[in-house]
Amino acid sequence: MRPWLAWGLKLGLVGLVILAGFAVYLDAVVQEKFSGKRWTVPAKVYARPLELFVGQKLAKDDFLRELDALGYRRESTVNGPGAVSVAGNNIELNSRGFQFYEGAEPARKVRVRFSGDYVAGLTQADGSNLAVARLEPMLIGGLYPAHQEDRILIKLDQVPAYLIDALVAVEDRDYFEHFGVSPKGIARALWINASSGRLVQGGSTLTQQLVKNFYLTNERTLLRKGTEAMMAVLLELHYDKREILEAYMNEVFLGQDGQRAVHGFGLASQYFFSQPVSELKLEQVALLVGMVKGPTYFNPRRNPERALARRNLVIDLLAEQGSITPEEAATAKEKPLGVTSRGSMADSSFPAFLDLVKRQLREDYREQDLTEEGLRIFTSFDPILQLKAEEALAETLKRLAGRKGVDEVQAGMVVTNPETGEIQALIGSRQPRFAGFNRALDAVRPIGSLIKPAIYLSALERPSQYTLTSWLEDEPFSIKGQDGQVWTPQNYDRKAHGTIYLYQGLAQSYNLSTAKLGLEIGVPNVLKTLERLGVERKWPAYPSMLLGAGALTPMEVAGMYQTLANGGFNTPLRGIRSVLTADGEPLGRYPFKIQQRFDPGAIYLVQNAMQRTMREGTGRSVYSQLPSSLNLAGKTGTSNDSRDSWFAGFSQDLLSVVWLGRDDNGPTPLTGATGALQVWTGFMRKADPLPLDMPMPDNVTQAWVDRQTGLGSASGCPNAVQMPYIRGSEPAPGSACGIQAPVESVMDWVKGWLE
Template sequence: MKKGKPSWQAKLVSLLLKLAVVFVVVIIAAGIYFDAQIKQKFSGTKWQLPALVYGVEHRYYQADALTRADLIQHLSILDYRKVRRLSLPGEYTTVSRGVEFIRRAYSLQEDSYGAQRIRVIFNGKRIEKVLDVGLNKALSGFQLEPYLLDRLQANNLEDRILVDIQEVPKLLIQTLLLIEDRNFYQHHGVAPLAILRALWVNIQAGRTVQGGSTLTQQLVKNMFLTNERSLWRKIKEAYLAILLDARYSKSEILQAYINEVYVGQNHNRSVNGMGLASQYYFAKPLNELSAQEIALLVGMIKGPSYYNPRKYPERAIKRRDLVLRIMTEHALLTPKEYEAEVSRSLSVRDLSEIATRRFPSYVDQVREELKALVSNDTQLFSGLKIYTHFDPLAQSRAQASLSTGIEKIQQQRGLTQLQGATVVVDSKSGGIKALVGDKTAHYAGFNRALNAQRNIGSLIKPIVYLSALQQQSGYTLATILEDKKITLTSSLGNKWSPKNYDEKYVGDILLIDALAQSRNIPAVNLGMQTGLSAVVDNLHQFGIEREISAYPSLLLGSLTLSPLEVAQLYQVFANHGVYSKLKAIKSIYSNDDEIIWRPKVEALQVVDYEHAYLVNYALHQVTKRGTAASLQRAFPTAKFAGKTGTTNDGRDSWFVGYEQSELAVVWLGRDDNQAISLTGSAGALQVFKQYQHSRTGESLVIAQPAGVAMRYFNKQTGAHSLPGCDNLIMLPAIIDKLPTPIECERSEQWQKPKKSWLEKLLDW
């Protein structure tokens, strides 16, 4: 029997079956492909994370030099909020003779610190008592979390603060699910009924007024897809959402959403995730948000630009209040709490305030050091934690002092276009505490602290005098130097006739007086006797790495250095002859708190303690009775060492000063290198004094070395003399290098002078 041809119905069924097989194969293949994409993106590093640059952790102890105003300023810089009654971490209030605050919980490498309620009582300019209020227990001190200095971005211009789901307030999670996806724990990535309901509402309204996407679909759209509006994209979104829901737990998906969701724009940087949004809008971490702040953030997800509280406060308030009402209807808030929250005014962080939290001059140095420490961007933007020596108090004070100081000097002296720079370092560790590269706060242009190359003038003189004191030929602080007109002739016949700044000459002068008064001619005479090579060698020993030409003009500071290099030079004196390389970065850790880099100890005794002591004694005299004597008058109970610097052409004004633990360098000048006619004492020293007025420091006290003792010298001859002779001065000297004292007749009334208790303590 002959078979007939298949009917068209059979052909259709066969075609449909084949198409169904192809469709299933395509779906399976697409599923495998999409699943691989999800696994690669979701299981690995989901985002390029910014490198977080932190300042130093502050530890304060009982009896430390600190005022109540200092502590309040520090808390304010860390975004602590002043309140009447403490209730949350990040809040402080003033009490009788003190401050009480709830210190935030924070982690620092291997150590973690819980929230703690602390009361600090002051006695004048010192901490008298520290109390743990919760435990009603006296403490020896307290610490404050490090300041987040900057977030070094990757090229994708996304920014976020990663948070763990355990760190997110329960109220925020409940509100988020209530507003964005009430059936989150019931569906499997998509909610067909929600899609149909949204479609019907939108058809009735004639426009899109409701979305049917689940929270999982929103996450897929943000992480895997573009903003293209098409049916195909929606199908991919739904399919990926189902696969994502099948592979990962609801908790993992929710955590990813909270870290991914787009909540605004900060110039060219997108604000992603609730962790960063909390800081961007309210300057506080998630766990310190109030109910109305949570309502605002969750409400903004619908349209971050449309509900931007800075641009459209009325829209934002209306949206916030709607979310608060829904929260109350679903028992997340009581009616009383709702009334309190809805009555609050809209208070978001001002954009100008965000700008004032950035310190580009310091970050420039961090970036420069990172070039040698981090090999590539992949490592850098994997959430590195970079801990630095940055001190936000020192930085803000140094900037304010430079800005107001320059403005005041310009008004008083009729100057224009005056610029400046300040560097503040920890004398012992070499840690850079503050860098100010411009008189304008937070300026991100030319960084004078690092890059201005200027003649250092008289700042070189301590090196010249040190080079002489190190000689075996018997130089002491009492050595007589000549201060007379001189002319030097080079081997090529070129003549150089240096002059003193006042163009006067005093004849013979003690070495210590020549340094204290910053006389030029004695320094030149001494340097030529000692040898230029000794001065150059000391400059290199002190950390100056550039090539130095050994010309006689070097003795008056023809060398060009940056303010940071000058700080390196004087760090050795401030640290008793011990060299420590100046550095901003303290350590680098991974996102998981694994140590990546820590500096090697580079403390080297490059100058004998005895010689460093003699120079420090002389530099103290500079601030007591020399070119910086106004410092002693301004701070009669404090002791500093320092040196003014003025270039002969009147283009640069310098001052370097240090006390017990901190050294500061100030430079003033013009970018076009025109004369400013300011000495170091008339210009830079005034800025330094203003900086010192803004802080509570510790007087310089340097223990006298065993090989140094106070001895008498003849003021006219500089000879080592016995006590009781006429015309004597008492100065420290290295005993082993002193000749036998000269005999002389003592007057019958002579008695050995008695030291005061303060002289015995300081031995100066």
């Protein structure tokens, strides 16, 4: 007997020592992870914040669309951040406030008065005028690491009161009394579950659940359960209840969004309600708390009935405990689930633009910093313009759907602000939600006639040789190129157009006269102009380059046309404005940079010819849909056999490039005018931009010329029209309205004018 006892004592002692050692080890583990940075947070990408100021062009419907996407609640009277009330043209809202690169934007009550498509009044709650305010930016995506855990960290003092009550009531009633584990809780859970016949309560405490998720694997063994209990007790020894609860609220798994795991109440609130957790109402809180038990089983989007029953159970529990009155419970149970539908303006909806942002970021930051440090990336993305571009594309493709081969047609589209060089919208596929080949950035396709403005710009930079009304011969010719091949350009309509004005060659996109002009200037000089416009690709100086044999991506074309739209100043296109750290400290900025590459006078003349393209040339179909007061400039492009349908054009504040074509480079039934231009027109109609209005440079003068002879005329003469010229290159002024001498060869042009 005694040796057995001695052995037992010894063994017990050894066991205790082992246990103590294990406890010391566990204690170190618990403290190490809990005291350091507890989570890695992926970088968050934000759209541009919507600015509000008097005189701003903004349609009321677009404004409300943005507010809806930001999860603003429609209320009769505005009560707290994230609420909006609409009364006719007056909208009152309480913004949420946000930390921007330039500083903090406070949460505040703002009244916005609309008149037409403009903001006519902007006042504060006390009625005083507000110069400028901005909404918080929409979250459009993140940069997720391999394990794709995502969360928005919250602090305990940000959560609504009900959240703590409900969580404790449902998951761990004795949370504020126990020391990490709760024998009472286990017993009660067993009893309640057995008596109700449902799985209402679990036996582990919140602390144990946190330990399980935070430190341990998912295996279900007794040893693991013991470890979990020990760690729970140790955690409680070192940290107070509120700290542990806060960690729990950030750790808990609440849903799966494709590859991304939704962790914590902060992100779940955004994911299901598009609202910050602080604004959640009782029934919303109850739903999220109810989901803790089984985020998939109780997923409100997939299993709404189950989720609703579970939510109401939680509400009942709260009422039972006296946290809310029976009346409050009854009202809350009447409410619908209220979860947002996925995909409208939510996370990961804009894969093409996010792709652009990620490429830029990966050049400037380490992957680990992007996926772990919770950086905030501010972009120029405009969700309103993006949706308009997507709608224009979808409508056009639908309209063209009957034509053979259109089903295989793919699309790429770039929308920028020509005055700032910021990228505002991007489409990489005919299905814009589909993340795959990003044609806006990666489809390198022959640009066809999109190159022509570079040829005419090269000519108009030499005012002593060329003006808009110089004569060009549009006649067939052949030349032997440097590559030894004989090159015989042809017009699209296979006809020659005789003697024409220089600007007509561009407006009508005639190949013969344009190629001839390009050869006069010299192919290398034209390529040099292209380079100055911002095209970085190096092409051989073959004559065929003059008709657009060279290939570019839609983004590169946007860069080239940006220089034309912005008065000859080149700006590298940017999609990112600035980067903040997780705690709002400025980290990086992508500043506005420009460089003057051309004389503004020459650009003014090219813009004039490109406006005539829209008024009387290959782009004139736009004015069947757009008001004639809207000045636009642009150019169609079609490659051989209509394999590529391009349009690039701009207003004062909006530049857009559209490409349509097949991935296998097969022929399509679309020219630049019948395909891409239709998308472009549809987009411009929806976007309602400002008319192009470049200030006339000092070295440009308007002169009266006779529209038939191109000779100087005078104001008031029957055939006199005004044309811009570089000062000194204008025709000598005509003194009186002399004899009209009709010239056969310009009759086409006359017809164009009379239209």
